[in-house]
Amino acid sequence: MTTADMTNHMTSNNTAGAPLLTVEHLTMRFGGLVAVNDVSFEARGREITAVIGPNGAGKTTLFNCITGFYSPTVGRMTLRHPDGKSFLLEQMPGFRISQKAGVARTFQNIRLFGGMSALENLMVAQHNKLMRASGFGVAGLFGLPSYSRVEKESVELAKYWLDRVRLTELADWQASNLPYGAQRRLEIARAMCTEPVLLCLDEPAAGLNPRESADLAEILTYIRDKHETGVLLIEHDMSVVMKISDHVVVLDYGRKISDGDPDFVKNDPAVIRAYLGEEEDEELPPEVAADLGAELHDGKGA
């Protein structure tokens, strides 16, 4: 116990937590297409790890492998819980990854239960806990007290997250009637209601205005700091990525091209090349050519 306490203590002092998810040599082929090619990286607890890259770089495929929607062609993904249990994700059927390993995700195109209310969405997320408490339906059917206690707790947890994502007022609204930004936040709340150790977010800021993006960033940092949950994030909105992430992984054409803290990645020539393209022998505007010449000259001189 003491060692565990110590490691806890250490991790809370360190910005970097213990490795939570280790992805090794992950490859995913669809026929001839290699969507993810030999990618290895690590995501730590109490950290926000961002996966970025141009369109078609294989980010969502990587996510689908981690969350069990695809089974990877090659590779190993290990999830280590803070309490020491570890899971090999590539060997688990899809739903068990959320049920047992505690990996929750959101989707690029929001997948809420549109016909159900916001609160009901969060109750569905606590399905496994409630199923166990209801004796797989039997105890619940007869309204035994053991079940109603657990249900009350579930409502409390749902209320807590509704409050966190500022949707308490809209709790009884049908999810499909919620404004877009609210739907995004509800999806995150729903994922958090499964009480995960790793939260995977697929472009949570897509379609949000700057104020909503700032809100989102705040929610994500809250999750990281207060819930000991690792966050894995795919995002195109660089203002969000650079502001909140502790660690950035860059993919391009299915390969990892850079890996490090935001400042390192921002200045990595490989990343700049992937995003802005190679230098080409074209007629450059004279002032740019002059700048470039000066830089090259400086480089030679140094």
Add this chain to the structure above:
Amino acid sequence: MTTISASTPAARPVDWPAILREAALTAFVALLLTVPLVGLRSVDQPTGLGLDTRFDQVAAVTLLVFLGRLGLGLIREGRALVVLVLSLLAAAAGFFIELPSEELRVLLIAGGAVLAIRAALTLVTNRSTLSQAERDKRMDRVAAKVQHASRWLAPIGILFAVAFPMMPFADRQLIDIGILLLTYIMLGWGLNIVVGLAGLLDLGYVAFYAVGAYSYALLAHYFGFSFWLCLPLAGLLAAFSGVLLGFPVLRLRGDYFAIVTLGFGEIIRIVLINWYDFTGGPNGISGIPRPTFFGIADFSRNGADGLPSFAEMFGLEFSTVHRIIFLYYLILVLALLVSLFTLRVRKLAIGRAWEALREDDIACASLGINRTNMKLAAFAIAAMFGGFAGSFFATRQGFISPESFTFIESAIILAIVVLGGMGSQLGVVVATFLVIGLPEFFRELEQYRMVAFGLGMVLIMLWRPRGLLAHRDPTILLHGRAKGTQTGSTQAAGGTAP
């Protein structure tokens, strides 16, 4: 008139060519349809089958359709008052003047009345048509009101159902219709679990009904088991067959799933027909024992199988209606059992998971819900209720054959669920009355019975594509009813995130 012309962009002249063209086109379509349907009539002649023509009626119908469409066009052009007067005149003419045929007269009166109502509505609301979205919204509000009213409507309905056999007007035939309705209500509620809650389109529900019926018939036939022993057994066997079918099938989705369940329904029926030695094949099984009064009394005059007669036991005058009334209460209790189950299960994790599966099953997987188990559970439970209904059917009829379990039965049960509004319990009841009750009550209409039935279906599809009472109330509310879903739908557009 003035209000209309003020609201329409200027009192523009009526676009006669366009309206006439439209009316002519509609009349042409009517002509094409009526020539074979109305114009030709097969008659029995001594030499064989002959053809009789009724082209005068075709002409009359076509003319009426032409005038009707013309009236609609004029209403749209802002001449509603004229149309109102003219259509009322037409209806009156149909009422008072002698016409060559009775059908024509009905057509004239009905057509005139419909047109007059339409014109009057236009004059009142100042609008010729509602957009689909507006109509949907209006209907949704009605459905929501009915749903909320069901809190007191449901107990009244149940009380009425309980008191019904004791009413003075309840004769044997009416109670029989009541039993039939309740059987279909029970089947509808059972199928509602699979289709309405879990969102799995099951086209072969009648298979479980058949399994239940044959379970009881065969167990009674070969082993002499009593109804009360067989009822749970039939449910179990049906549930088992549901699981058996479910395992390979539930990985399929949507249309493919529907096709396989359709096939399963047919397989069961064909097995029943062809396994002659065991099931009696197309001859069916007769002499299925009637239910006893909970195993302590029999409904025959002098009692049977060592049981005393029910009438004697309770000191009543013997009557064959006793058994009918008993059967009525039996199916009422069974049906209410299904309803109660559904009401309770919706508030449990398993029921919410079913509804979530209907909404988005990929999201369900991401939340760690075991989709296969949940779907299997829905399938097995619905099958079990189907099995109960089946064994009730067997004991009520005393005779079953594969004829009773054709695809059309599945289609009718599914129609009840879909027309009622997926997932709505009250909707199932209303739809059962429409689908089963009306044709039963209007047997006098004879050959027009099925036409009226088809017309009703078409109208419901046009007005309520999602079913009559398609309105879903959340199973749990944070803020109570006042701030619930109603504000949700009305403020949705204006609502912004804090």
